[in-house]
Amino acid sequence: MDQILNDEQKYLTFVISEIEKKVKIFKQKEAQARSDGKKVMDTFFDDFSVNMSDYSEQLETSASIHQQQQILLEKNNAYERSARELATLNRVKGRPFFGRIDFEETAKTGREKIYIGMSSFVDTKNKYLIYDWRAPVSSIYYDGRLGEVSYDTPDGKQVVDLKLKRQFLISDGQVHSYFDTKNETIGDQMLLEALQEKSSTQMKTIVTTIQREQNAIIRDTKTDLLFVQGSAGSGKTSAVMQRMAFLLYRYRGNLNSTEILMFSPNQLFNDYIANVLPEMGENNMVRFTLETFVGRRIPGFEIINVLDSWEGQFNEVSRKVVHLLGSDDFYTAMETYAEKLNRAGVKLRPIVFRGQELVSTEKISQIFYQFNQNYKLLNRLDETKKRVLNLVKSNLGRQKRSDWVSNIVESMSEEQIRELNPRNREFASSKDEYNFYANKIIDHEYKILARKIVHNYFLNIMAQYRDFLLYLGQNKEFLAQFNLSKSEWKEYLLQVGELLSHKQMTINEALPFVQLFDLLTGRHGERDIRYVFIDEIQDYTPYQIRYLKHAFPRARFTLLGDLNQEIFSFDEGKYLIDEVKQIFKNQETKVVYLPTSYRSTKQITNFTKEILSDSEHIKAFDRNGLKPRVFIGQNHKQLDQKVVEILQNEHQQDFTTAVITKTPEAAEKLAATLTDLEIDHLLIKSARQHLAKKVMIIPAYLAKGLEFDAVIAYDVSKDNFTEQYERKLLYTVCSRAMHELSVLAVKEMSPLLEKVPESLYELEKL
Ligand SMILES: Nc1ncnc2c1ncn2[C@@H]1O[C@H](COP(=O)(O)OP(=O)(O)OP(=O)(O)O)[C@@H](O)[C@H]1O
Incomplete structure (x- = not known):
């Protein structure tokens, strides 16, 4: 064994023995805290006499209960602290560190050596044996070359002379090997x-091999908007997951995981990333898709997938409409419209009670507009609420002698009487008695109405929203900016009407609906969210980004995306970055580009990048594998046979293979064929399903962000992938492959593959 390996093994063994010592201590502490807690519970009522007869005794008794509760709480906290520490120690025990750096602060201080691991470890004498990978000094492990390097500390920049950077392959308490890196960051x-590892249904952490450019993303604490742009598989998602862990460490005590929010493309992907933070010992952040986020705000409506709607049919008109609905101008148009409502046009609903109008829309409107022009919508609304509440109160108050009240009073059951008069109050006269109950009943009804009024029941948001769409249709110039005519807009309105009548909306209707509500009610968004992450930003429209910025006014944003993987938007993606900068103007902004594709082998990346029209910037990571294979069959039957053949082959290799189709229908059809042939598989039809370690048939739009050992891109034929805008979709499909890619086509392959040189793949005619 070489001497270095020997020494490092010794250190590892020493650290593990120290960890074990601490495990013992914490186990004792945990047991002690548990038994103390139990003791407090057992003697809880023995320690004080419960005497409620006189006031001073009552006070003493409750003070004593409070004291006991405090003790119990402390014991409980002590128990939880020990349990947490124990969990961390057990998690890192087999592999407490993965790196080491040696450096000198000054020539005088001499050489210092530190080991880096998933979590800091301090021995029983309070000496740091391991540093957390997120500690300031650990940054140079990922960042610096040997020689003079610097790192940021809370007190400013620290410069050191880095002498050694060493990585270890460790598992189960054994150092298998080590690498000393010289000029590269983390050695290749x-x-x-x-x-080279196999794919998994859960995303993994990359802590041990973070690359320098990823480290910059992870440790950024200065910018308000961090825009991470990178090709497929460049580690954008991985980097931001580690960024969250970093922020939770850096701002420990001031930042909670519930103040971090991540938007992902779909629920399937949400599941895929669900384990990364817990694996790093942190609680998960809040996870949403845009649909689930907005869905909470519109109860009773179903937010349907754009692909399932008229807008998703991608005809010429729908394309233009989607462009309009996604534009920043659309957001501004809504603001202008809302501003106009300060003067006239707010849509209202009367306050109706038992079929009778208590306050008419005319009356509410009169109140709403009686305040002077300087009143903002929010103040106008608040004042209106107050006055409407007064009107309702006095109107109901006058109904004390009405039939409905007397009917209730006369038919009250014993139980209802007890409920309304729990202290069994005596009455001087039956008139008094009647008034008492009538007041209670009216008060009860008032509260129900008041709650609705406070929640803006009298605003008819749906009618207002329709009115806004009609108002927009009047603006010929505005429509013309999107090449839309009034009649085309009408066509869209008919479709929206149809959707709304079925209590459905797509995200393109839902967000403006909520924006309108916010503007009318002066809602300022969710102020407790401090960091917002949006993955696959290329699928968001400028409108949506602007809305999200408004929805989280105190948050810093990290946006990540690949402008080459746009699937739904129709604008040239290149402009998205400019639009985003415009939306975030006057804020500290940074754009980071990740060029290297880590996911796929060199052969696969070189193939997939040729699908794109502009791809010089994409770099393949030097990992070798088989060239992608292209199979051309005469009909779909031959393709299906080839799929079966590949699957049977790859099964033996223990690969997880995904067959990716262009549409959900094609996926279902293929799955039915595989069922007939008794090939075990999982059809992913909806984002609510879970991934599994078996063959998966999955439509392209659900495969976003995911990765598989092997991908079979199904039916990449001339007739199926034709349009230019499908280029990015095809790129997304093929770039899901880590180790093997097969492309299947009927008769002729898609013209979108024309640019790929023949030398980059193996062709086989079936
Ligand atoms: N520094 C790294 N060390 C180890 N693995 C890495 C590193 N960076 C990226 N990877 C791996 O590369 C693959 C792709 O990473 P990730 O999914 O984060 O990329 P992405 O840019 O979000 O991709 P896409 O845009 O295609 O969804 C993952 O398997 C990830 O573990």
């Missing part, structure tokens, strides 16, 4: 080993 060897 370790990264290669990590990338």
Whole structure:
């Protein structure tokens, strides 16, 4: 065994023995805290006499209860602290560190050596044996070359002379090997080993092999908007997941995981990333898709997938409409419209009670507009609420002698009487008695109405929203900016009407609906969210980004995306970055570009990048594998046979293979064929399903962000992938593959593959 390996093994063994010592201590502490807690519980009522007869005794008794509760709470906290520490120690025990750096602060201080792991570890004498990968000094492990390097500390920049950077392959308490890196950041060897691993249904952490450009993303604390742009598989999602862990560490005590929010493309992907933070010992952040986020705000409506709607049919008109609905101008148009409502046009609903109008819309409107022009909508609304509440109160108050009240009073059951008069109050006369109950009943009804009024029941948001769409249709110039005519807009309105009548909306209707509500009611968004992450930003429209910025006014944003993977939007993606900068103007903004594709082998990346029209900037990571294979069959039957053949082959290799189709219908059809042939598989039809370690048939739009050992891109034929805008979709499909890619086509392959040189793939005619 070489001497270095020997020494490092010794250190590892020493650290593990120290960890074990601490495990013992914490186990004792945990047991002690548990038994103390139990003791407090057992003697809870023995320690004080419960005497409620006189006031001073009552006070003493409750003070004593309070004291006991405090003790119990402390014991409980002590128990939880120990349990948490124990969980961390057990998590890191087999592999407490993965890196080491040696450096000198000054020539005088001499050489210092620190080990880096998933979590800091301090021995029983309070000496740091391991530093957390997120500690300031650990940054140079990922960042610096040997020689003079610096890192940020809360007190400013620290410069050191880095003498050694060493990585370890460790498992189960054994150092298997180590690599000393000189000029590269984290040596390719370790990264290669990590990338060669098989795919999993859960995303993994990349802590041990974070690359320099990813480190910059992870440790950024200065910018309000961090825009991470990178090709497929460049580690955008991975980097931001580690960024969340970093922020939770850096701002420990001031930042909670519930103040971090992540928007992902769909629920399937949400599931895929669900384990990364817990694996790093942190609680999960809040996760949403845009649909689930907005769905909470519109109860009773179903937010349907754009693909299932008229807008998703991608005809010429729908394309233009989607462009309009996604534009920043549309957001501004809504603001202008709302501003106009300060003067006239607010849509209202009367306050109706038992079929009778208590306050008419005319009356509410009169109140709403009686305040002077300087009143903002929010103040106008607040004042209106107050006055409407007064009107309702006095109107109901006058109904004390009405039939409905007397009917209730006369038919009250014993139980209802007890409920309304729990202290069994005596009455001087039956008139008094009647008035008492009538007041209670009216008060009860008033409260129900008041709650609705406070929640803006009298605003008819739906009618207002329709009115807004009609108002927009009047503006010929505005429509013309999107090449839309009034009659085309009408066509859209008919479709929206149809959707709304079925209590459905797509995200393109839902967000403006909520925006309108916010503007009318002066809602300022969710102020407790501090960090917002949006993955696959290329699928968001400027409108949506602007809305989300408004929805989280105190948050810093990290947006990540690949402008080459746009699937739904129709604008040239390149402009998205400019639009985003415009939306975030006057804020500290940084754009980081990640060029290297880590997910796929060199052969696959070189193939997939040729699908794009502009791809010089994409770099393949030097990991070797088989060239992608292209199979051309005469009909779909031959393709299906080939799928079966590949699957049977790859099954033996223990690969997880995904057959990715262009549409959900094609996926269902293929799955039915595989069922007939008794090939075990899982058809992913909806984002609510879970991934599994078996063959998956999955439509392209659900495969976003995911990865598989092997991908079979199904039916990439001339007739199926034709349009230019499908280029990015095809790129997304093929770039899901880590180790193997097969492309299947009927008769002729898609013209979108024309640019790929023949030398980059193996062609087989079936
Ligand atoms: N520094 C790294 N060390 C080890 N693995 C890495 C590293 N960076 C990325 N990877 C791996 O590369 C793959 C792709 O990463 P990730 O999914 O984060 O990329 P992405 O840019 O979000 O991709 P896409 O845009 O295609 O969804 C993952 O398997 C991830 O573990």
